[in-house]
Amino acid sequence: xxxxxxxxxxxxxxxxxxxxxxxxxxxxxxxxxxxxxxxxxxxxxxxxxxxxxxxxxxxxxxxxxxxxxxxxxxxxxxxxxx
Amino acid sequence: xxxxxxxxxxxxxxxxxxxxxxxxxxxxxxxxxxxxxxxxxxxxxxxxxxxxxxxxxxxxxxxxxxxxxxxxxxxxxxxxxxxxxxxxxxxxxxxxxxxxxxxxxxxxxxxxxxxxxxxxxxxxxxxxxxxxxxxxxxxxxxxxxxxxxxxxxxxxxxxxxxxxxxxxxxxxxxxxxxxxxxxxxxxxxxxxxxxxxxxxxxxxxxxxxxxxxxxxxxxxxxxxxxxxxxxxxxxxxxxxxxxxxxxxxxxxxxxxxxxxxxxxxxxxxxxxxxxx
Ligand SMILES: Cc1ncc(C[n+]2csc(CCOP(=O)(O)OP(=O)(O)O)c2C)c(N)n1
Ligand code: SF4
Ligand code: SF4
Ligand code: SF4
Ligand SMILES: [Mg+2]
Numbered sequence: 004x005x006x007x008x009x010x011x012x013x014x015x016x017x018x019x020x021x022x023x024x025x026x027x028x029x030x031x032x033x034x035x036x037x038x039x040x041x042x043x044x045x046x047x048x049x050x051x052x053x054x055x056x057x058x059x060x061x062x063x064x065x066x067x068x069x070x071x072x073x074x075x076x077x078x079x080x081x082x083x084x085x
Numbered sequence: 086x087x088x089x090x091x092x093x094x095x096x097x098x099x100x101x102x103x104x105x106x107x108x109x110x111x112x113x114x115x116x117x118x119x120x121x122x123x124x125x126x127x128x129x130x131x132x133x134x135x136x137x138x139x140x141x142x143x144x145x146x147x148x149x150x151x152x153x154x155x156x157x158x159x160x161x162x163x164x165x166x167x168x169x170x171x172x173x174x175x176x177x178x179x180x181x182x183x184x185x186x187x188x189x190x191x192x193x194x195x196x197x198x199x200x201x202x203x204x205x206x207x208x209x210x211x212x213x214x215x216x217x218x219x220x221x222x223x224x225x226x227x228x229x230x231x232x233x234x235x236x237x238x239x240x241x242x243x244x245x246x247x248x249x250x251x252x253x254x255x256x257x258x259x260x261x262x263x264x265x266x267x268x269x270x271x272x273x274x275x276x277x278x279x280x281x282x283x284x285x286x287x288x289x290x291x292x293x294x295x296x297x298x299x300x301x302x303x304x305x306x307x308x309x310x311x312x313x314x315x316x317x318x319x320x321x322x323x324x325x326x327x328x329x330x331x332x333x334x335x336x337x338x339x340x341x342x343x344x345x346x347x348x349x350x351x352x353x354x355x356x357x358x359x360x361x
Binding site: 010021023025026028029030031032034035051053071072073074075076077078080 | 088092093094095096099104105106108109110111112113114115116119120123271272309310313314
């Protein structure tokens with residue numbers, strides 16, 4: 004049983020972008036739709052053999068949630084940091 | 086083992102033990118499902134919909150399989166027969182909100198006659214048809230929506246037939262709502278479904294979807310991002326477009342928007358005697 008799903012999560016300033024590592028299928032759509040190019044394919048290998056994205060440029064994120072709304076696998080979401 | 090703890094904002098609407106879905110990487114159906122669940126979540130949190138009265142019904146195919154992933158009462162029935170199943174459910178219990186999901190093959194092909202008569206009778210249900218231009222689950226056979234000239238598994242020299250246009254067909258009947266969105270515009274899927282959830286009678290939303298694995302292979306767009314981007318370029322939103330503008334033409338573009346909005350009496354309203 005998986006108790007703690009592993010997240011690839013980055014926060015700075017206003018937003019936190021989190022990737023549920025084992026849900027990602029490496030389709031690349033989030034990376035493509037992000038208008039600021041916050042996301043980059045990581046070298047992390049999930050249990051199905053896919054490389055999830057990493058929000059490396061999180062400091063530039065505008066919180067538009069296009070990555071979340073266009074991910075087909077409920078694998079990435081954005082939160083406002085208060 | 087699936088990630089079963091709720092973390093993503095939509096997780097409470099999903100059967101997490103069935104996530105990840107069986108869908109291929111980058112399949113547009115998952116994008117559409119997310120948009121639908123956001124609209125439903127909004128209606129539920131506004132108190133307009135009781136989640137215990139929601140019934141999802143799907144036939145057979147990748148699109149129909151969506152009902153397998155939602156954390157609601159759901160029926161996975163035989164190919165093309167989701168509409169009559171939903172009709173039986175709402176006649177037996179008119180308080181139910183029936184949401185039918187299906188592919189272009191399931192809804193417009195195999196179940197095409199049910200679609201026509203459900204629209205004609207303005208039966209209280211929402212039908213979501215996902216157009217990926219082929220019978221995807223079974224390997225990409227020609228569908229009634231396949232554009233002319235496209236080679237599929239069963240039309241290796243190009244499809245010689247003319248496709249059916251479901252928006253025009255349903256719009257010409259007695260449906261209260263007919264709209265089209267695309268998986269490349271999830272905000273419109275959410276907006277149109279939110280509106281449909283607040284209406285009565287027959288509500289039809291066509292969602293143009295991407296199937297990189299099967300249709301993409303046939304048309305040279307095997308890469309999910311490439312297929313998404315090529316579809317996105319062709320999608321044009323119009324405010325209240327006419328049914329003539331519903332023509333699907335890959336070269337000239339695909340118009341999305343709300344084609345028909347009516348408030349005709351629904352079948353349940355007529356049977357209850359509240360409208361005639
Ligand atoms: C009566 C019957 N005929 C044929 C099939 C085989 N079959 C399973 S899925 C499918 C295609 C579904 O295509 P569509 O509705 O467009 O859904 P998609 O997979 O493209 O989302 C077919 C023909 C079946 N299951 N039952
Ligand atoms: S919220 Fe917008 S800007 Fe931020 S990572 Fe997602 S797509 Fe990029
Ligand atoms: S869109 Fe979702 S599944 Fe695709 S690469 Fe991004 S996080 Fe992974
Ligand atoms: S075959 Fe096509 S429609 Fe079915 S899951 Fe794969 S990409 Fe999606
Ligand atoms: Mg199909």
